[in-house]
Amino acid sequence: MIKLLRYLKGSAILYAILAPLFMLVEVSMDLMLPTMLSNIIDIGITNGDTTYVWMTGAKMIGFAVIGLIGGVGCSIFSTIAAVNLGQNLRDGLFATIQSLSFLELDHFKTSSLITRLTNDITQIQTMVMMGLRILVRAPLLCIGGILMAYRLSSDLSGIFVITIPVILIFVAIVMSRSFPLFKSMQEKIDKVNNVMRENLLGVRVIKAFTIEHKQKDRFNEANDDLMNQSIRAQKLMIILNPVVMLLVNFSIVAVLWYGGFLVQAGVLETGKIMAFINYLTQIMMSLMMVIMISMNFSRAKASADRINEVLMTESSIQDSKSPEVIDQYDIEFKDVSFKYHDHSEEVLTDLSFKIKQGDRVGIIGGTGAGKSSLVQLIPRLYDVSSGEVLIGGRNVKEVSLHELRDKIGVVLQESILFSGTIESNIKFGYHDATDEELDQAARDAQAMEFIQLKESGYQTEVEQRGKNLSGGQKQRVSIARTLIRKPKILILDDSSSALDMATERQLQEAIKEQMTGSTVIMIAQRISAVMDANQIIVLDQGHISGIGTHEELLKTNEIYRSIAISQLGEEAVHHG
Incomplete structure (x- = not known):
């Protein structure tokens, strides 16, 4: 007391x-x-x-x-x-x-x-x-x-x-x-x-x-x-x-x-x-x-x-006392293992890979493979249990949390919206955005079409947790909220699962065009969302099963090949 x-x-x-x-x-x-x-x-x-x-x-x-x-x-x-x-x-x-x-x-x-x-x-x-x-x-x-x-x-x-x-x-x-x-x-x-x-x-x-x-x-x-x-x-x-x-x-x-x-x-x-x-x-x-x-x-x-x-509880994630500045945005995982707490089992084990700046990388794997856990280590939403996560050659633990997260845009798996308007939700992390930037982000996220159909447009009220919007609409607003910040590293955690394939394709094209020079990491359940990526990482129960392009993995990785056959069909895979 x-x-x-x-x-x-x-x-x-x-x-x-x-x-x-x-x-x-x-x-x-x-x-x-x-x-x-x-x-x-x-x-x-x-x-x-x-x-x-x-x-x-x-x-x-x-x-x-x-x-x-x-x-x-x-x-x-x-x-x-x-x-x-x-x-x-x-x-x-x-x-x-x-x-x-x-x-x-x-x-x-x-x-x-x-x-x-x-x-x-x-x-x-x-x-x-x-x-x-x-x-x-x-x-x-x-x-x-x-x-x-x-x-x-x-x-x-x-x-x-x-x-x-x-x-x-x-x-x-x-x-x-x-x-x-x-x-x-x-x-x-x-x-x-x-x-x-x-x-x-x-x-x-x-x-x-x-x-x-x-x-x-x-x-x-x-x-x-x-x-x-x-x-x-x-x-x-x-x-x-x-x-x-x-x-x-x-x-x-x-x-x-x-x-x-x-x-x-x-x-x-x-x-x-x-x-x-x-x-x-x-x-x-x-x-x-x-x-x-x-x-x-x-x-x-x-x-x-x-x-x-x-x-009296201190966050397990602390800012560095002498933070370093990052000016390059290539990503490297060096022998990374992760578990949620001391008494839990490892979710990720000995992961090592590199992502070049400006690359589009897909991450795919079965349910519980550790895909979301992996990308949450990059902006330090969680800290690694062992190993290092490097951005621009610098350990993320040595970078200011504010600078690190300011340069990284994350669209989480669950689309969380806040009470307010569609505009206030899109500008949630960038209040000073201009009307042009607002429109561009909405178009890139494929949200402009449904926003214009609303009687009040951007001023349409969003109820608590976005209850008055469909799943796809919430996902598109969430994506626009991240795109408007123009992050150097964009992470999409299965954030287009509620979109139809045509809309998802348009979204991928818009991101490819607008995010030139930015590193894009996409977690997806559908192979169609990642097959054009420069590099695809296949996870299996916290381990890397394979890394390569779509064509390479079809030939060398049985897990990826089985997913492709189940989604695209035997003929499409053989033709690929």
Whole structure:
């Protein structure tokens, strides 16, 4: 929790200081009122001094108003400080998430990161807001109440020696047992979010297979787990209030019983007993506040640990301290092996090959051969496990990430679009693009035709994840988004799979014409997309099965030949 307070910045620090000061004013006024009430009874009423009663009563009203101002001021400043902390914490956490590599993002999972960015930060924000009020008010009221009560009667104050330690011990025991329960509860929220996210993203598949009832059962299971865990955690915390109230009532009975003897003995006045009971109530109420905040603290502590886990995570992909500049764009893999994490199997093993600058290279192979993993090593979306990836003779690890990725354009296998317009999606990585550049990229990606058919053209709204566009349209917008940047190295990761063969052919011709001098790497399932490439790499279960042109591989590589026969037919292959 304390580590997160560094996100309390700027004017929020001032508000965080003002809140306790205003609370100090409120507590001071509250502590004065019981003594003044005692004086009204013991001096004003006992002596029949009406003037004293009215004057003291007026002072009590004035003190109550001042206390109200202090309480309102504390509430306002603590809320502003807490909300600012929440905002800064969200900014910091989001920035950290953005800086993480694919490896760390795979570890945390999307649903968990969303929970940490929303629910967990809300818990911290609530805790800080309550803390600036209650964590100041409760100790001051408790200590001040004990001192004021002791001034009234040292004899009666002995009751505190028994009740307060009992309450504090009980609170400590409950908190120590509730913390792991609340931590588990946040993990259950992760699971609910994960199931919900999968259902929302896969709603079409679910309806197509008519398995809504199974998904409902799956969600109910996760939801029931969360409910049961919440009940277990809350049961433990709920018993605090009755126990404390029982002790408070016992204390009041003890004060009245023992105080009655003192009044009869003439040692204590009646008004002081009433004042003492008021102070006792204030002390016990402050302890009740501690219990209430301890309930939130247990949950906030679990949330803070989860947030810190992300904030303290460093990306496995770091910028070089003395980055080198690349001016050539040939690519070389030297004995490259790769696995996603230490405990997984190798996806790629001992790959070595060269790609000349300006070449068009195709990568082909069966499902799970490692094609996407291979190209993701070039812009350092993942880092190699061993070996080197060189661009222009320089290890990609020694090149600035910004410069490296600025020179590389990647069209990923999954076409992800963002809410906005078609224009904003195409200009996503190049906001300063001119209208001419926008049109050229759309034409090259074969997207201009369907864009012009839209009533609003480039200003057509794109729904979340491009739900209102077809698969082929999304792919073409994604390709245009990359082409508009004119990258030195263009990577197409099976990005034309939803296009018909004629459109794909036109796309290949446009890329060949417009990307002259740039290195183009194409992953494809269809041989027709790569057969004109300068070089084709055939992958098989993470190993290179063969490298060569279309004609060479037909003669020398059985895997490539079998794929060609299955797609082009025996006669076409023999003729080739």
